[in-house]
Amino acid sequence: MTDTDIVPVILSGGTGSRLWPLSRETNPKQFWPLVTERTMVQETAHRASGPGFAPPIVVVGEVHRFLVAEQLREAGIRNPTIALEPQARNSAPAIATAALLVAEKNSDAVLWIMAADAAIQDHAALHKALGLAAAAARTGRIVTFGMKPDRAHTGFGYIEMGAGIDEVPGVHEVARFTEKPDAATAAKLAADGRHLWNSGMFVATAATLLQELTHYAPEVVAAVRQAIATSRRDLDFIRLGEEAFGTAPSISIDYAVMERTRHAAVVPADLGWSDVGSWDALWEALPKDAHGNVLHGPVEALDTENCLVRSEGMLTATIGLKDVVLVVTDDAVLAMPRDRAQDVKKIVEGLRAKGNKLATEHRRMYRPWGHYEGMIQGNRFQVKQIVVKPGGKLSLQKHHHRAEHWVVVSGTARVQRDDESILLSENQSVYLPLGCTHRMENPGMIPLVLIEVQVGSYLGEDDIVRFEDTYGRS
Numbered sequence: 001m002t003d004t005d006i007v008p009v010i011l012s013g014g015t016g017s018r019l020w021p022l023s024r025e026t027n028p029k030q031f032w033p034l035v036t037e038r039t040m041v042q043e044t045a046h047r048a049s050g051p052g053f054a055p056p057i058v059v060v061g062e063v064h065r066f067l068v069a070e071q072l073r074e075a076g077i078r079n080p081t082i083a084l085e086p087q088a089r090n091s092a093p094a095i096a097t098a099a100l101l102v103a104e105k106n107s108d109a110v111l112w113i114m115a116a117d118a119a120i121q122d123h124a125a126l127h128k129a130l131g132l133a134a135a136a137a138r139t140g141r142i143v144t145f146g147m148k149p150d151r152a153h154t155g156f157g158y159i160e161m162g163a164g165i166d167e168v169p170g171v172h173e174v175a176r177f178t179e180k181p182d183a184a185t186a187a188k189l190a191a192d193g194r195h196l197w198n199s200g201m202f203v204a205t206a207a208t209l210l211q212e213l214t215h216y217a218p219e220v221v222a223a224v225r226q227a228i229a230t231s232r233r234d235l236d237f238i239r240l241g242e243e244a245f246g247t248a249p250s251i252s253i254d255y256a257v258m259e260r261t262r263h264a265a266v267v268p269a270d271l272g273w274s275d276v277g278s279w280d281a282l283w284e285a286l287p288k289d290a291h292g293n294v295l296h297g298p299v300e301a302l303d304t305e306n307c308l309v310r311s312e313g314m315l316t317a318t319i320g321l322k323d324v325v326l327v328v329t330d331d332a333v334l335a336m337p338r339d340r341a342q343d344v345k346k347i348v349e350g351l352r353a354k355g356n357k358l359a360t361e362h363r364r365m366y367r368p369w370g371h372y373e374g375m376i377q378g379n380r381f382q383v384k385q386i387v388v389k390p391g392g393k394l395s396l397q398k399h400h401h402r403a404e405h406w407v408v409v410s411g412t413a414r415v416q417r418d419d420e421s422i423l424l425s426e427n428q429s430v431y432l433p434l435g436c437t438h439r440m441e442n443p444g445m446i447p448l449v450l451i452e453v454q455v456g457s458y459l460g461e462d463d464i465v466r467f468e469d470t471y472g473r474s
Helices: 040-047 060-075 091-103 124-139 185-193 208-217 220-231 242-246 251-256 281-283 340-355
Strands: 008-011 057-061 079-087 109-114 140-148 159-166 172-178 193-203 231-236 236-238 263-269 293-296 301-302 307-312 315-317 324-328 333-337 364-366 370-378 381-388 396-397 403-412 411-419 420-424 429-433 438-441 448-456 465-468
Touching: 008 040, 008 091, 040 060, 040 465, 057 060, 057 091, 060 079, 060 220, 079 420, 091 109, 091 208, 091 220, 091 281, 109 220, 124 193, 124 263, 140 159, 140 251, 159 263, 159 340, 172 193, 172 370, 172 381, 193 251, 193 420, 208 220, 208 251, 220 236, 231 340, 263 429, 281 324, 301 370, 307 315, 315 324, 315 396, 324 340, 333 340, 340 420, 411 429, 420 429
Parallel strands: 008 057, 008 109, 057 079, 079 236, 140 263, 293 307, 301 315, 307 324
Antiparallel strands: 109 193, 140 193, 159 172, 159 193, 172 263, 231 236, 324 333, 364 370, 370 381, 381 448, 396 438, 396 465, 403 429, 403 448, 411 420, 411 438
């Protein structure tokens, strides 16, 4: 890292509930390939990689730590700093965390703060705007990117441009912020030529951020400073102190600083930006076929117009649909008019209120060693597919209420069963009686795929007693 390198800060704390049933708490939208073949967090990291950029700082919830680390590794992003939030406290504490970590080495370094789940089409225009923002940031400004509106939109906040800044032509003072407006107000703001959509990206030096946060939200800085002081290293992660971080107010950077500071500035830009905040927004952001459709997966569409149809595996056919969203996963289906996309959150809230796990969990669950996926569940039994990446190792554990049978489909498994060590290859199996101590690892060079059959009186994931774990789980 040089003194002029920009430090990317990626905030990855959202759950993306309006993109249910694809996006859920256990695997939210930033970890899905929605716009390109890369996931959203991978795309975000790639925009800020290469010459002129330091390795990124990623602030993420603890539950997603291995998911984000693996996706960054797959994308070739080296040496990221991954800070784990013990609980979600909104963007101001997350940004304070990054600013304090950077300030330990260089308080004059410029931070580029961005959400992990936005789409940008014009990267050349983005980097031109970033150059202007960085120049303004070095004069003590906190700069946001304002997107030129192409229509009235009630889902975004608006920024009114003020006078131009003489030191950095192309950058303006911020006259005022307007929260998400009603339809009539949005129409006026989008048409007057002075208002821009608030993208939620910010550029500032660590020193300026900490100065303004300390002035306007001192309790945020105090809590985060103590959380860093009581943090600990855990593998490749920084675990922020749980007790201290929990005392930080849950507040956005907009409310905490941007709407109050005298140093706010904005770069007007036209980047092909989308927050991909809903299925309708995703339809707008993606290329369409001759009939205005966005089709993903095994889809057959007949007399279908202006629809988004996405299937994660099951053949999905539509006839005569117009302006509809249809999303099919392996355990849920969503169908609605496109103009009701904002109401998906109400479905999720209703499911959560009923205690339905499909509101928050997928059948496929990711773990630091790989993933597992539920296939069949019945009375006193269930069947799962387990995939262990090369070198992956499950914890040494036992179960009080179930026995297990493992059948290797491909790859090689080394199994510890009490005092035995058993090496299994394709088509071989092992039985693990109730109460035995066991673990499995993949010593090979290819993924290990196996089928697990569980039989017992209770099959919940909390029926695990761990004795030893490579990844520090209890």
